[in-house]
Amino acid sequence: MTAPRLLDFEGTFPRLDSGVFVAAGAKVIGEVQVGADSSVWYNAVVRGDVCPITIGERTNIQDLSMVHVTSGQFPTVIGDDVTVGHRAIVHGCTIGNRVLVGMGAIVLDGAVIEDECIIAAGALVTPGTHVPAGSMVMGAPGKVVRALSPAERADLLRSAAHYVQMARRHGGPTTQMGGIGASTP
Known part of the structure; x- marks a missing residue:
């Protein structure tokens, strides 16, 4: 029997919009809302236990990543078309739309x-930092080093779209009960 991917915390279950993929080994816990066509990859954890987490549409939380909150102070809000890289x-914190958080980065x-x-791989965005569009x-600590080029901005959408397709190839949407292959209600 496979371990559940969606877990309640004190009676509150995650809510998944249509087309969401939660990979084997990943855990989505408590007060979490995941937008349409988003994905949570292998062994990632999204833990909304002491404040809510909102993840927008077409956003991917890649393998081994951790999304959490600060008790009574800071929920986590992640926008649309965001890529949160491995680990x-x-x-x-709050992450806007069309953002890449690189592998091993910390916000x-x-x-x-x-x-x-783009938050580069391995960057450390310290508490209370504001990063302009x-x-x-x-x-580490993270500093703004330059503005993104038009090509880099376009790549942000391509990355998100790529992971929507990859989620379909890896098994499709996850049901509210944590199974694969059926749409969520």
């Missing part, structure tokens, strides 16, 4: 990442 940590409590940004952030 990233997104904690109690901490109260940070706000506006639309069309169209920025590239690198380093």
Whole structure:
């Protein structure tokens, strides 16, 4: 028997819109809303236990990533067409639309990442940081190093669209009960 992918926390279950894929080994827990055609990949954890988490449409949370919140202070809000790279940590922050959080990057409590940004692999966005739209952030602590090019901005949408297709290839939508192959209500 496979372990459930969607878990309640104190009676609150995650809510998935249509076309959401939650891979084997991934866990979505508690007060979490996941938008249409989004995906949570192998062994990623999205834990809405002490504040809510909202994930927009066509957003992908890749393998081994952690999305969490700060008790009573900071929910996590992730916009549409966002790519959260492998082994990233997104904690109690707000991420706009069409953003790439690179592999191993960390975005901490109260940070706000506006639309069309890239947080480079391994970057550390410290608590309370505000990143303006169209920025590239690198380093630890993370600093805005330049504006994104038009090609980089276009790549943000391509990345999100690629993961929508990959989710279909990996088994399609997850039901509210954690199974594969049926649409959510």
